[in-house]
Amino acid sequence: MIRVFDFVFSLLGLVCGFPVLLLLTLIGFFDTGSPIFRQERVGRNKKPFTLVKFRTMRLDTASVASHLASSASITKFGHFLRKTKLDELPQLWNVLKGEMSLVGPRPGLFNQEELTVAREKHKIYAVRPGITGLAQVNEIDMSTPKLLAETDAKMIKTMSLRNYFKYIFMTVSGKGSGDRVKE
Numbered sequence: 001m002i003r004v005f006d007f008v009f010s011l012l013g014l015v016c017g018f019p020v021l022l023l024l025t026l027i028g029f030f031d032t033g034s035p036i037f038r039q040e041r042v043g044r045n046k047k048p049f050t051l052v053k054f055r056t057m058r059l060d061t062a063s064v065a066s067h068l069a070s071s072a073s074i075t076k077f078g079h080f081l082r083k084t085k086l087d088e089l090p091q092l093w094n095v096l097k098g099e100m101s102l103v104g105p106r107p108g109l110f111n112q113e114e115l116t117v118a119r120e121k122h123k124i125y126a127v128r129p130g131i132t133g134l135a136q137v138n139e140i141d142m143s144t145p146k147l148l149a150e151t152d153a154k155m156i157k158t159m160s161l162r163n164y165f166k167y168i169f170m171t172v173s174g175k176g177s178g179d180r181v182k183e
Contacts, residue, residue, distance in 0.1 A: 002164055006102050010095035021089060024054055024081070031077040032059055036090060041107035042116065044128045049099040051107060052090040056081050085171065091131050103159070103167045104130025105152035108142060115142055118149035127156055132171040134163075139176050 014021070028035020037055040040048050056078030074082070081087035094100040100107065107129035108115045119125060134155035135141070135148050142148060155163070170176070 001161065002101065002103075002159075003098070005161075005164065006095050007098075009102060010092040013089070013092045014096065017089060017092075020086075024086060024089070027077060028054055031055075031075050034059055040110065041129070042110055042125070043099055043107060044125060046116075046125050048110070049094065049107075051100075052093055054081050054087040054090060056087050088131050095131065099128070101128040101130045103133050103155075103164045104128050105133060105148075105155070106130065106136060106142070112142060112145070115145035115148065118145045119152065122149050122153035124149060124152045124156065132167055132176070134167060137167055137170040137176040 025035045032055050035055055037053045037057075038050050039053075041051045043049040056075065057073040058075060061073040078087070091100060095102055104127055105119070105124050108119070110116070133152065135151040138151065140148050140151050155167075
């Protein structure tokens, strides 16, 4: 049932949000020259997929987890996108394709070995990664891999339609601040 909601909401979000996506893309061209950020991430069953987001950091920023990147790398427009969580909108395409869910564990990078081990222990890779979830609304990010994996496991164990909508509502209403970035 959750996959049906994922499909319908991501399709509606992409169609209805198209003018916003187009506007943010155009502004992004002026900000960095390359508004769409693509990065290989760990998906369900550890299968790689290409995550798409709006670019919030300069082009020369190393491809590392956000908490390992310098805050000096974030552009002014990128700060706005992160604060409003609009940088996540292109991931609706990943949800529509079935690579992600609206709610699930945030997909990590293959080079985040400590996180990968912790998530394997809790069988996190048995589900689709998501745009938001229990960890995100509680400001737990990839800088604390063990806690993140434990929180993801708790979310998976207690997932219901009620919690699915609860995490989406909490995210849209501004709960959680996204991944930390080094000062």
